[in-house]
Each structure stands twice: as C-alpha cells, then as structure tokens.
Amino acid sequence: MALHKLGKDPESPEGKSPTVYYDDRTGNYVLQGWRVLDAERLGQMxxxxxxTVIEFPKRMMQFFPEVNGGSADA
Known part of the structure; x- marks a missing residue:
C-alpha cells in the first residue's frame, strides 16, 4: 500500500492539517482532519x-482529482 499526499490545507497554521491522501491499493481517499468531539453533533449521526468522524474544510475539495482535473498538489 502506498499513500500519496494530494494536498494540505493552505490555510492551516504550520501546514499540519488537514490533508488529503490517495491509497493506490484500495482506490480510496484517506482524510486527515479535525476530530469531532461535540456530543450534540455526534448524536445526530x-x-x-x-x-470515526473528522471535520474537513470545504476548501480542501480542490485536492481531489475528480474536482481539479487530475493534478496533485503534494
């Protein structure tokens, strides 16, 4: 399995999170984001x-190849 980093949140302090990865073995995306701990929100799911549940900013959609025409900004 190889994870390919597609992009990091350009607005994240110190560039540490969130991040979009692509898993070439499964064909799935792996998302790093903020852990959702709010009981009220979790109770609605x-x-x-x-x-598990993570929060992922809408601005990060730009890193999905289906959205950006296939390029990665790793």
Whole structure:
C-alpha cells in the first residue's frame, strides 16, 4: 500500500492539517482532519464502532482529482 499526499490545507497554521491522501491499493481517499468531539453533533449521526468522524474544510475539495482535473498538489 502506498499513500500519496494530494494536498494540505493552505490555510492551516504550520501546514499540519488537514490533508488529503490517495491509497493506490484500495482506490480510496484517506482524510486527515479535525476530530469531532461535540456530543450534540455526534448524536445526530449513526456511527458504527469501527468508524470515526473528522471535520474537513470545504476548501480542501480542490485536492481531489475528480474536482481539479487530475493534478496533485503534494
């Protein structure tokens, strides 16, 4: 498995998060974002035990190849 970094949040302090990765083995995206801990928001979702929830800014959509025409800004 190889994760390919597609882009980091250009507005993130120190460039540490969020980040979009592509997993070439599964064909899925792996997202690094802010952990959602707010009980009210989590209570509105049906989250299985084996899953987690992150918050991901809309401005990061630019890094998905389906949106940007296939280029990566790693």
């Amino acid at each position: 049906d989250i299985p035990e084996h899953e």
